[in-house]
Amino acid sequence: MLDKCIDNLKDEIIKETCNLINFPSVSEETSDPNMPFGKHAKDALEYALDLGQKLGFRTKNIDGYCGYIEFGEGEKLVGIIGHLDVVPSGDGWLTPPFEATIKDGNIYGRGAIDDKGPVVASLYAMKAIKDNIKINSRVRLILGINEEKSWNCIRHYNEIEEAPTIGFSPDADFPCIYAEKGIATVYIKDNYQKYSNLPIIIKEIDCNNNAINVVPKYCKVILSVDTSRIDLNEITPFLSNEIKKLNFDITYSVNNSNIELISNGVQAHSAHPDLGINAISRMIILLNKIFKNFNCPISILDFFENYIGTEFNGKSLDINFSDESGNLTLNVGKFSFYDNFLQIGINLRIPVNTPIEKVTDSISEICNKYSLETVVSGIQQPLYVPKDDPLVKTLCDIFNKRNHSNYEPIAIGGGTYARAFKNCVSFGANFPGDTDMCHQANEFINIDKLILACKIYADAIYELSK
């Protein structure tokens, strides 16, 4: 009966997924109390809450930070936690990223799989239950609009609203996630004033505003050379030679006393640095070679080449921990000037059994030896629910039963809202074997899988509300 009801809702599910994709709801952190995360995120949230109301649910907008859509009665509160903000579109799209396009059985657009499609699937799963089955719990779809940035939406929720008794976040992979690595960002800083008299100066750094949780694909640096002390004709042969030796995709051009260097890489999610090529790391390695060759070493660059380089497992830093949740990974996501400091930002994904401080302390210790400062931010404690925990087992069984499969729960390096609550794990909507389209150009969700996800979520709501 539920399946039939959901099949009948198929057109509506597709339409509303498209409608939400059409909001370019990148979260902006503003000082306007009426729209703390910007107009587009606000509009997307209001649209979803209105839709919830039209479908016969109770809704609440929580001070513009987030909102919820709810039905049912009873003490127990089953939570479904998703988000309506998206990462910027980036380039490389074949269709307009904020105009949903249906093609080859897929819906294309930014947010299709992360997380608007899964949110709509959850909402219509709730509707199917509400209209057909009597349950003895409340079911609440919680919608954040600052997930891709700072999680201030869900922090606000937790300060003033009731926490779910049990729940899931439709914002990762099926069959079910039982472990999410710890996350931290370490900024390493070197006071650049002490290098102001060197014959070569870093004049400008531009990494296209790369987000810390993205493997950077571009890094430009402009060096200014004091030609009374260093002959430019000495630098260029050195540069071509070094770039060739390193075999990096870096180009250079000389304009009067300036040298412009451009490093190209391949973008990826920072939880999967192995899938990308880090343009910043390569740039810093080359810079260190230049500064050392002309006898003007810069501590932070030298530290970087010795302890990080192109590694993403932390081996040289002696932090290459691993356990059943996987290996530690690091992504060099920022390279910039900040006040008078030259800084490098490193985003870490830390196995669940390794205390985050153990990793950040080791980095600080080595940095101390180079007289570098470190600042740790963005700590998210890991999530770990044993594989045989009833919640994990129930969700995994629901998925496997639907798919006649035998998948085991998995561990990921990404962070979802599941870790913002006790007794909550992430569940879909990427299917096993699917290419992960999160944060990629040409993001899409397959329509058949969207409808199947809706049925799986309906099963889950029914089971968890018992």
Ligand SMILES: [Zn+2]
């Ligand atoms: Zn997401």
